[in-house]
Amino acid sequence: MAVPSKGRMAEDTIQLLKDCQLSVYKPNPRQYIASISQMPGLEVWFQRASDVVRKLMYGDVDLGIVGYDMYAEIAHGDSGLIVLHDSLGFGKCHLGLGIPTGGKWADINSIDDLRRMPEWNETNPLRVVTGYHNVARKFFSEQGFEHVVLLSADGALEAAPLMGTADIILDLVSTGVTLRENNLKEIEGGRIVDSQGVLVANKRALREQPGLLAVVHELIERLEAHLKAENYYSVVANMRGSSPGEVAHNILSSDGLRGLQGPTITPVYSMDPDSNGSGAAESPSLYSATICVPKKRLYKSIKDLRAIGGSGVLVQPMTYIFDEEPERWQKVLAALDIDIGDPLLASLEP
């Protein structure tokens, strides 16, 4: 598996693997090979983000973690690769057009406005500077532009319109600060590709490399369990009620409190007043309920719990949620046309 060796993606990739208990061990900072002790059969190679994609295409590596924008540009239409996980949760940005805000561009607010500008013709094409020529060519062709020329630059593209070396830019946008600080704007229809970290594989390797599918299965399981858990809290509350069933009914009747499957209800014990302090007895009217709550709904869930007799609410972050077989794994098998009984999956036997 190849991972980015530098830049903003490198740290996030290593952190994500660490969060999945797959810490990367790189003994020598100037060597580019590393290992993951929990996956002894897997070599980890540090490569520039762009080379991660190239080496996947050449079959030099079987798996790679990279930004989707890089994959879309360099593996442009290469059917030999497959995105195993498309939302690793970091490196979020998008490829978009940056248009000047002033002068003749002041009223250009959509891709249609841009295409209709009378200036563009054979001798005076729209000059677009970008590092993503494949993405740009496909986009402008699909949008029906006839007179466009693509110029190259590796960075600081936002300076080009002011320098007069290009009319507009096509570049990565995250917060939009760089565009704004250079008097550039985005336009309706100009957001081209959304991007974040993705896990990509070489399809042929998946079919031919012994044991690779087992590694992929485990990677997807771990990633899914961690990424899903990041969106939830585990909430434990003391609930007043005459029976576990009544408490469960009250919780299930309250929208947003159902959790993943439903509440877990257990009795709360207190000292038995009739046992002169020597015994404990189930409280007749208090139960403990545990549910998973989406982080975005935490405070509303606390209020809802209180409204149905909740108190003493404990909130804990979730580390992993191992659900049924991840849907992404099923999609990978379907994309590879591999049935559950395929000998390739033999190494996955529990």
Ligand SMILES: Nc1ncnc2c1ncn2[C@@H]1O[C@H](COP(=O)(O)OP(=O)(O)OP(=O)(O)O)[C@@H](O)[C@H]1O
């Ligand atoms: N604001 C951003 N600007 C650029 N890349 C971003 C941004 N946000 C996320 N990314 C992701 O990070 C990747 C760039 O990673 P990296 O930092 O390794 O490249 P880079 O440092 O821009 O490379 P170079 O040194 O050639 O400019 C992009 O492909 C994209 O997936």
Ligand SMILES: O=P(O)(O)OC[C@H]1O[C@H](OP(=O)(O)OP(=O)(O)O)[C@H](O)[C@@H]1O
């Ligand atoms: O929307 P923002 O949050 O401002 O981020 C987008 C900017 O970040 C990247 O540049 P980078 O910092 O990688 O420098 P570079 O242009 O030299 O690649 C990208 O090329 C944009 O210029």
Ligand SMILES: [Mg+2]
């Ligand atoms: Mg950059």
